[in-house]
């Protein structure tokens with residue numbers, strides 16, 4: 001009897017802890033403070049850009065939680081409530097965040113300003129799973145990221161025109177940093193012995209074309225796409241032909257595929273972060289767009305055997 005009672009007590013405590021844990025993982029709906037606009041964003045870079053531009057005048061709620069890969073996120077009812085109390089909803093579009101496209105449809109007729117960021121870009125077409133798709137990963141090219149900043153700035157100004165001076169100044173200041181990053185990457189990746197990279201999913205085509213790199217992805221446009229055994233064999237063969245020594249994996253997707261190919265082809269692995277979200281550790285370490293991009297460049301320099309280290 002004593003055993004049964006203690007079993008129930010343990011079970012009760014465990015379920016209580018589970019409830020606390022679940023509640024702590026769920027983001028609270030933001031409170032509407034006077035003088036602040038709530039901006040909801042579908043994933044990390046849009047949230048960081050909106051915060052940098054909006055400063056103290058915005059309260060940004062990023063819907064895809066930290067540590068979660070953004071391509072396949074499904075919003076909770078609380079997420080939908082957060083979007084509905086916001087003044088602006090920013091999402092990437094072009095199939096990157098399909099849930100956000102569905103939410104955007106539901107917001108038609110409300111007074112929430114909804115922005116599909118990639119609608120304003122001339123996107124690259126890429127083959128994915130035998131069909132042609134548009135590539136949404138524009139934020140990984142710091143030059144195109146500057147255009148994203150301008151789109152978000154204009155959205156903020158249209159909703160809160162009285163703060164246009166601040167939004168313009170903040171956007172200009174961040175775009176100077178992005179322009180400096182572009183120069184830094186260009187310099188860092190010249191004079192390299194190699195120019196081919198193998199990555200987990202096809203996120204780096206804009207980045208690669210900007211800096212003269214050839215990208216080969218193990219899986220397609222989304223990290224969830226499962227490559228065939230034949231595809232893994234092709235990638236291993238390419239590594240051999242191009243003298244590639246490193247396979248890059250990501251922080252938010254499983255490193256399993258990269259590790260499999262690396263093991264079979266006798267290669268090492270390294271991280272190339274597509275910034276589709278930050279892990280909790282990265283947030284605690286104060287990482288952001290600029291510092292993660294800089295880490296990426298250092299890892300690329302190592303893999304491509306660049307001189308300007």
Ligand SMILES: [Zn+2]
Nearest residue numbers: 203221222276
């Ligand atoms: Zn992606």
